[in-house]
Amino acid sequence: MTLSLTSFEQDWHAWHVDREAYFRDPLGWVALTGLFWLTDTDAAVDDLPGLWRADDDAVYVGADISEGLSVDGVPVDGTTVLHPVEGSPGLLVAAGDRRIEVIRRTGSVALRVHDPKAPTLAAFGGIPTFEPDERWLVTGTFTPFDDVRTITTGAVVEGLEHHHAGLGVIDFELAGAPRQLVAFRGKASGFHILFTDETSGVTTYRACRSLAVADPDSDGRVTLDFNRASNLPCALTDYATCPVAPPENRLSVAVEAGEKLPIR
Template identity: 70%
Template sequence: MTSTDTSARTFEADWNEWHRERERYYGDPLGWVSLTGLYWLTDEFEAVADLPGRWRADEAAVYVEGVDGTERLEPAEGAPGLLVADGDRRIEVIRRTGSVALRVHDPKSPHLLSYHGIPTYPPNESWRVTGTFTPYPEQVTVTTGAVVEGLEHHHAAVGVLDFELAGTAHRLVAFTGRNGGLQVLFTDATSGVTTYPAARSLALAAPDDDGTVTLDFNRAANLPCSFTDYATCPVAPAENRLAVAIEAGEKKPR
């Protein structure tokens, strides 16, 4: 076996492991696919669907009125929600653009029954390219819309990524990512055709000291809103709408 064969096998094995983990994550009994509702609260106590108690929210907190009195919750803007147990279900309390909503995670959700994994393009090393990261002098806030009308997302942009595909130069704005890495939200010519229209996400490891980065579009990932109508995901910034068709990574799951 040649070193090229070994490299190809390692590339595909690593991608398969990533893909399996992605499918497991979205198939979690209390994960994104288990969502059965998204309910926005007002400043007046009111019953919400079939959830226990009565709920209201103001600029400071969320209040739940039940048989044992009133509980106060303080979800953070844009952060993962606070979870309230309701039998097998979990009520997730979120704050987005100043408003508060409840999301319901139900392990008996019919959406979980119809979940059969995530369709993808076949992995291909030609979509794994080297680029250059150029940092901004200082962090810039980039505001985008969301899949829910009226909401905004505020991203910490730290620089730009320059790379080539089929001999054509492209540039993407990069946001802060996990573990010192970078994240990109982008659309391309497949968006709304074979891939989710609002955006896909690409995580990158931290750049080398000289700014060298690897963009592996085989790992272009769906956002939660591609799986459920009850997510509040961002759309890609205008700067990250590519004209080229990125026929790699995850396709529309529904």
């Protein structure tokens, strides 16, 4: 006998399918094959075409047109200057089927290489999860800070920092005890939460997981669905520069919900 799924389970399964499709992008996170930090001296980088260097203002890539580099469809023939923005998604340089992502992090510049033929992408078998359970769907109350606070966290790459816009705190109850999490500004709306719990480093990724939370209602109420606790890209690749959770967001409870540690 086949059991029908509840709307809660159907919604969760649709979210999970979307998450795995996101990581199967042929030029996405699982397709990364390297992370290379630049210096202020022209140098070849791994097997990439061209010579690369960076300073406090820009990135410079020099190549002959025959080397096949291009930026926004324009071939690189001589020296091209790029201006990656601190903390933002990188600028892309095409090199055949590969994409070279130029990023600036904590003042330094690196190249991330995306390759649709990456062995990690071919071997990607999906993201293991806990079974969805409505007991991990909880209501909280958002209390804004008087002013937006810049909250600095470390990163999975030693020496890097991330600076987050802290908007306030969310108070809720979980496993019979009061809890609180600091909420950062979301990408488009709502909140973005980075947290660890007693599963971190055991069955889930050690640095943190992420939770998206919609805007509060008129009474400040929000919904926290830990069934959608998500891995950051660094859980699936060694070539990401993801943040770690702030000390305030380390929960002393095992949140056995959401995404587990991927098998690599």
